[in-house]
Amino acid sequence: MEGMSSRISCPTLRTRVMPADAAAALIENGDNVGISGFTGAGYPKAVPTALHDRMTAAHERGEEFRIGLWTGASTAPDADGVLARAHGVGTRLPYNSDPTMRALINSGEVDYIDAHLSHSAQHMWFGFYGRLDVAVVEVTAILPGGLLVPSSSVGNNKTWLEQADRVILEVNHWQPREFEGFHDVYYGTALPPHRRPLELTEPMQRIGEPYLRVDPAKVVAVVETDRADRNSPFSAPDATSAAIAEHVVAFLRAEVAAGRMPENLLPLQSGVGNVANAVLAGLDASDFTDLVAFTEVIQDGMLDLLDSGTLRAASATSFGLSDVGVARFMENISAYKGRILLRSEEISNHPELVRRLGVIAMNGLLEADIYGNVNSTHVMGSAIMNGIGGSGDFARNAFLNFFLTPSTAKNGAISAIVPMVSHVDHTEHDVHVIVTEHGLADLRGLSPRARAVRIIEQCADPRFRPALLDYTERAWAQRPDARHTPHLLDEALSWHQRYLDTGSMGTDH
Known part of the structure; x- marks a missing residue:
């Protein structure tokens, strides 16, 4: 790792550097926590693991400890995964691909709000999900005045930083310092009914600024890391x-x-x-x-x-x-x-x-x-x-x-x-x-x-x-009064039931 706090040039926030377990101690049972991350990039690497340990210890004492977990999209095993293994998530939104979290959602332990990604920030601003207590956001560097160099994803970070009562920043030295200038963060968004047209008419047009902003007074902890994103395996086309x-x-x-x-x-x-x-x-x-x-x-x-x-x-x-x-x-x-x-x-x-x-x-x-x-x-x-x-x-x-x-x-x-x-x-x-x-x-x-x-x-x-053609023809023949989109309702989902019963949608199983 580079020298301690070498990427933190804001004097106020340099004084708030602490270990991950101390930062995780600032998150309480029942908090809604918005974390950075989108498709395994730019998610916090240290605080979720420390929070897992804190949750596990609380559960061993017989205490309840679960949070609402909000993200940009999917994260990684050392974010979604560790919190799922701790059985510490009560609500999850707006997108998840972690298999451990998925199992808890499908078992009914975790309430999952599967939202359009373009809606998630607006819905949070309107209070559809409740109050955001804590934001945990990975950045590449902290500049004076609360300017933040984003890391390998932006996602919902702007909204989390603006709306959270308390902010924990993870400064990841693995993220290239050269990321400064790669981002365009737009701060002109207004809520209905006062929205203005977005003045973007070319895909690469800049309409914002290269930094995220945070009120330094809200930052309760800064944690330094040097950990890679969860990189996705790439396979050649079959x-x-x-x-x-x-x-x-x-x-x-x-x-x-x-x-x-x-x-x-x-x-x-x-x-x-x-x-x-x-x-x-x-x-x-x-x-x-x-x-x-x-x-x-x-x-x-x-x-x-x-x-x-x-x-x-x-x-x-x-x-x-x-x-x-x-x-x-x-x-x-x-x-x-x-x-x-x-x-x-x-x-x-x-x-x-x-x-x-x-x-x-x-x-x-x-x-x-x-x-x-x-x-x-x-x-x-x-x-x-x-x-x-x-x-x-x-x-x-x-x-x-x-x-x-x-x-x-x-x-x-x-x-x-x-x-x-x-x-x-x-x-x-x-x-x-x-x-x-x-x-x-x-x-x-x-x-x-x-x-x-x-x-x-x-x-x-x-x-x-x-079989598909046979179904289509019989639906047409048997529904002479409903031929716009004819269905045989007693058969329409029979293929799925057959798979659940026999392990195959085909009749030649």
């Missing part, structure tokens, strides 16, 4: 994800040829994961150039596009890099300055901006039904996977949206295309294009009946197509 990418790239070429978008496309938003990285790799190998991203997370695939020059620049709220990606970024950080801009998630995900800029949104799904409704959050209709995240922010407001998925899961036991989704996150009205390894279904301008035929023929796995 045959399935590569096939999905080929369909997307070919479709975009056709859209350009049809005159519906310029040769350098429109601003790109990409979800996280193997399929998303495969699509980015497909774009990198294509003839597209001078692309720009207006997205949430910068993954290795987007870094590849920046390095090759295919992508000119990227606006996001966080990084989500592998170990290799982090090393590459650190080594060449000066080359990325001015080409990568990190914003608060209330700006990166803002529906007004997504609509204005004409974003091309690409996100994953768990299942889609024959009419184009999408479930991106719940397994078999009841168990939460992660959450809706920002997919709704982008999908409903995008110029063009894609939902991408392998056609089957669990070694072919589950079809991603079903008669009726078991949970709806994105209605048929908000879904433009569905893509699997088998093909692409462009649903724009189609009636429900026409969508059903196209989705089944283009996207469903061949093993499930006959």
Whole structure:
């Protein structure tokens, strides 16, 4: 680690440096705690572990100790995970991907508020979630006057710092000091009914300032760390994800040829994961150039596009890099300055901006039904996977949206295309294009009946197509008075029940 307090040039806050366990002692049972972090980047590394120990000791004494845990999005095992293992979380919002926390949510121990990411800051300002007692925010450096150099994510940090009664700062020496200047934090947000238009008309336009602000009087502790983010493993595209990418790239070429978008496309938003990285790799190998991203997370695939020059620049709220990606970024950080801009998630995900800029949104799904409704959050209709995240922010407001998925899961036991989704996150009205390894279904301008035929023929796995077509035809025949979106209600969710009963959606189990 660099010299003690070398990154703390504010004299007042230098006097508040203390160990993590002393800082955690300032958090009490029943507190609502807003922590930094978005997709495993920029989360506090020391205070959550110390808080775990404090919670565990209290429980061993027979005392209650649980908090409300609010974040930007997902964090990491040493944040969400350790607090879940301590059974110290009563309420969690707005997005989670930690498996231990997920198990507690699905068991009913933790109340989970799965919110659109663009809404979370506004809902907190309106008091929908109650009072924010403590903010625990990782930063790269503390400057005089309460200016903070953000770290590898911004998320909801601006709101947490403004709204919390007490603030704990973690100054992480692992985060590059060169991060100063990578951020654009907008402080002009007003609440309804007094909102002003956001004066952002280009993806890389700066409308804010490079620092977070905090009232030094609210800072009760400063903890110094030197710990890496939870870096996401990166795997090369497999045959399935590569096939999905080929369909997307070919479709975009056709859209350009049809005159519906310029040769350098429109601003790109990409979800996280193997399929998303495969699509980015497909774009990198294509003839597209001078692309720009207006997205949430910068993954290795987007870094590849920046390095090759295919992508000119990227606006996001966080990084989500592998170990290799982090090393590459650190080594060449000066080359990325001015080409990568990190914003608060209330700006990166803002529906007004997504609509204005004409974003091309690409996100994953768990299942889609024959009419184009999408479930991106719940397994078999009841168990939460992660959450809706920002997919709704982008999908409903995008110029063009894609939902991408392998056609089957669990070694072919589950079809991603079903008669009726078991949970709806994105209605048929908000879904433009569905893509699997088998093909692409462009649903724009189609009636429900026409969508059903196209989705089944283009996207469903061949093993499930006959049953899907049979269901569609029988629904049409048996509902002559309701043929707009016909369903057989006694069968609509039978595929899910069959999986729960037998371990397969197919009848050949």
